[in-house]
Amino acid sequence: MTVWICATCGVEHAETSQPPAECAICSDERQWVPRSGQRWTTADALRSSGIRVELHEIEPGLLGITSEPQVGIGQQCMLVTTPSGTLLFDPIGYVDEDVAARVLEHGPVIAVAASHPHMYGAQVSWSHALGGVPVYVNEADARWVRRQDDVIRLFSGTIELAPGLALHTLGGHFPGSTAALWDAGADGKGVLLAGDAIFPNPNGASVSFMRSYPNLLPLSAAVVDRVAGRALALRFDRLFNNFGRSVPEDAHRVIRESANRYMAWVRGDHDDLT
Secondary structure, rough: OOOEEEEOOOOEEEEEEEOOOOOOHOOOOOOOOOOOOOOOOOOOHHHOOOOOOEEEEOOOEEEEEEEEEEEEOOEEEEEEOOOOEEEEEEOOOOHHHHHHHHHOOOOOOOEEEOHHHHHOOOOOHHHHOOOOEEEEEEHHHHOOOOOOOEEEEEEOOOOEEEEOEEEEEEEOOOOOEEEEEEEEEEHOOOOOOOOOOEEOOOOOOOEEOOOOOOOOEEEHHHHHHHHHHHHOOOOOEEOOOOOOOOOOOOHHHHHHHHHHHHHHHHHHHOOOOO
């Protein structure tokens, strides 16, 4: 029996003797299947290919975890450290004993969580490698879990993982799109890890909101207003997405101004300019 990993999105699937016929996550309108068809890989195949996993400091107390070559979508996993333990957020699609040991050098892991199904990666394998820690999955997105396991814990709304570290439901990109709020980040001003729900543009001076980024499907003005409102109810000054982009400061203002601009365009306020 083999744990299969979708080569396109990097999400692990249940142990079977043969790979699944399709990856439901990639077949959804928010993702994509290659024109050549569904492809699969395994942890053993990735290990044999010479994959390297790197940890690097983003700011004090926050590390990024990436692989070369990338697995699937190629997100940057975030390791948030607190005195009570660490959170592994948006896990990449590969882990081995060496990588797990390097992660544990930064403190015991208290939870694994993903911002949304595209970022589930090898979340169950990560949990097993780290001692069976809980994998928190937003209840609104539970049907997308491809590998069921006793380590999975469903939650909704907000859940506190440790003092100063919590998961908050934002919605939008997926109904259960989740952000991690780290109070001690940004020199105590707060950091929000927003995944794809709020996506910094290249210069970090504005953000955007989408149902699908690769397929360029928008969200409505009402949904963007709801997502932005949920984020702005939280205290933070800096925002990171799941690919290394950030709003380095004054993120509340950037989100509010960007949401207003987005809503005006999708409402048709500026149709005279097109």
